[in-house]
Amino acid sequence: MPSSAAIEAQGLVKTYAVRGDKEGVRALDGLDVTVPRGAVFGLLGPNGAGKSTTIKILTTLARPDEGTAIVDGIDVLRRPDRVRRAIGVVAQRSGADPGATGRENLVLQGRLHGLGANAASRADELLARFGLTGAAGRLVKTYSGGMQRRLDVALGLVHRPEVLFLDEPTTGLDPESRAAMWEEITRLAGEDGMTVLLTTHYLEEADRLAGRIAIVDRGRVVAEGPPDELKGALHGDVVHLELAAETDPAAARSALQDLQGIRNVLVAGDAISARSDDGASAVPAILAALQTAGAPAASVTVARPSLDDVYLRLTGRRYSESEDLVAEGANRS
Template sequence: MTASTAGTRLAIDASDLVKTYKGGVQAVRGVNLRIPAGTVFGLLGPNGAGKSTLVRMLTTLSAPTGGSASVAGFDIVRQQKQVRRAIGCVAQNSGVDVQATGRENLLLQGRVYGMRGVELNRRADELLLRFGLAEVGNRFVKTYSGGMKRKLDVALGLMHSPQVLFLDEPTTGLDPEARSEMWEQIRELAWDQGLTILLTTHYLEEADQLARNLAIVDQGRIVVEGTPDELKAQLNGDAVSLELAAGSDADTAKSIALEQGGVLSEIGVDGLTLRGRSADGAGAVPALLAALEAADIHVASVTVARPSLDDVYMRYTGRSFNAAEQAAAHAAKEEKK
């Protein structure tokens, strides 16, 4: 347990969690998590990093191969019934019945958890109002927009007033306006009501905006953990990114950058993009551009920015977030063949 969680009630406490599938494929490799109650904790990683598998174990949908964990104080293996009553879970794919109304979906969910009568109806009305669905509550869900369906998904997860809410990629497929509205709802649930939320996402901005603390997941492992500001503060100086012109030799460009006497540090190549860090990004760029031009390597664009979570990801994994996403997508295609 870290100093920040010492003496604090933990909503999720996982030690050395492992999930191995047939054929020896390890989707989760010794994950440790200590998540205090009443906070938004983000699991950030590309598709295929192991986030969803980890959530499936913590929500008792998949048995761990090794390690242990408790959620809301209950063991995920020995006390599955208690865990399920203490949590709400919003999966990536919508679980709503589109042939029923929004209100009917909520009432059915409440009955599953033993709610009846006045309590059941009051809670359904409360959630329809909270998520801006009161006026469409008696409409069939098949007439809802994507954003409205996603709000209903979250409302279903909250129907029985859980202690811990799992949100697995909650804004995937939403337009910018619907995504912004969902972010505001998540903030209010955690900050105003003290709900513990475990948020899995592959959107860097989403993790930065919502998570009080986050862990970056890569290839089934947590590679670094902290607040977004703490993680970005570890990267001194500006992030410098040069997009090379088509046909350029990126490896030669990297060698030239390395020869510039420390103008850039932490230099890496991602396709035709040359990345590095500099204490003075604006001052470093002219000399580097001149050296590249002298070698007949042309630059299409240059970006100088303060550290981002993408820079943090690259520091700890050796590749950009976008490259990891593309690799995961390619691997998924290969598995389907």
Template sequence: MNEERKNGNAIEIEGLIKVYKGAVRALDGIDLVVPAGSVFGLLGPNGAGKTTAVKIATTLSFPTSGTVRVAGFDVVRQAGRVREAIGVVGQTSGVDVNLNGRENLRLQGLIRSIHGRELKQRVDDLLEQFGLKDSAKRVARNYSGGMQRRLDIATALVHRPQVLFLDEPTTGLDPEVRTEMWQEIERLTHEEGLTILLTTHYLEEADQLAAKLAILDRGKVMATGSPEKLKAELEGDTIHVELREVAEDGAINAALADVKGIRHIDHDVKCLRARVEHGATAVPLVLQALEAKGLSVDSVSVSRPSLDDVYMRYTGREFARADEEGARKQKPSGEEKR
């Protein structure tokens, strides 16, 4: 019996630090426990360190310090055992586009030392499960984006891993295909008991799929818990206001400085979001205060806390803005030599 069964944790990360050459501190001491048999979401904007964490947990990169155990095995000292226990779908496809679907799966099986009748059966089952049976003989180059992703996941499952890593599985997919992928991911945990660690920079994806999630920001875990718990911890509402015209620097904060019940304001030149104790009470006060300073309001809405608000509470920034900023700064990860 391996250790995963003993303590019910599929992944245990302690004090993990990764400093890349050039002194980029991609992970700044993270601790995480991923229970077996569910989807765990690692949610963070571009550049937060998600791929770095996945690479270390999947033995593709070394920690600078700290320990990671996957399925009970240490990723540095027992890398071979870890590789046997996991499947990995990277941010970029691992499918060989010159081979057809069946060949891709067979090749993966042979790499994993599965042969003969067992391999044929496994490949047939996966083609069926992932809706690729009719396209099994088509070269993957001609697959749609969604089909390629499905083949990617099927390929990672040939050897029946216990833990599956999906690094941004729906980035670049159409919304419709994304929903299909969500259903597939849910099926894999519910029906097959897989543990899935999924990274994402889509708030709604984490909200929908993750039984538990960790919010990663600038290499640090800012919060962990189920999406419901994290949202419930935020009391109050969020007000979104769109201004008719661009506001001058500092004008929004100045206008709202004396409004009671505002906990936090985040804004750009034309839109603002305020966390307030009570939406219905705060809306008229906020509108009055803005209009009194000559800031005309185009639209206003009130909403219950979302994961976006959770992110803002823990990081002081708006997720979409952090994500764009991260994307601008980011160098491609992946060329690191072992």
């Protein structure tokens, strides 16, 4: 009887060598993840968190330094050939040949997967499904970004895989193309019953598409579960404050920590967040306490918990700050 999990990874560790750095860069630091069958599962984290490295290991493109990985009941390290036949992969960069037509790309992919005479009919079926029939005879290099991304997904589906890996599938797409891709991803799991592992650094995308998500930070999974469940664990409201210029964040935090009914006070630069069972009612007392402490607020908002609040609570950093840290590191290197 097959396992209820389509993907099981335990203790994945991966370190990349860096010139001039004896220790290298640890992309994965003991990552564990279990993906149930027939669902969209999201790996959510900022760029550089370890998502793409995880995908490379699970799709046999890289070997971990430590740990185990099972995909569709097959050991990734022992039987990579069988894993490749069971999965579809849509990488961040397109795998389509820009000098061939859309239909030619799909037919070739079908033949490579052993479809033989059925490759042409399968290509036509996928072209129709992804709204590309009218562009089937055009060279891929003439496709728009949205059209090319739809073709990429079609290429990953040619052989009807049990598990589909989508690595940042909507990066660079315009809002209309992104919405269309979201609809197709939802349909893959809902109508086709396929397991989809989606990596993304878009909070809204993970919240919208994934039945379960794993939040990845610095090579580890720091939280896992349904998005609503993760957000629901943060009871009450979140009060977000932007401090006035030249305000001491430490003084502001101290003032809020002494207020009754205020908890989980976190500082991120000139911004402060705190939790309250009734955020709207707590705002006057919060503003008064900050004013008394000589740390006035420039603005205040009250909201229900979001995945950004979950990330902040788990890591002490806002999601956008983690993205900025990765960008700064890339610029220095």
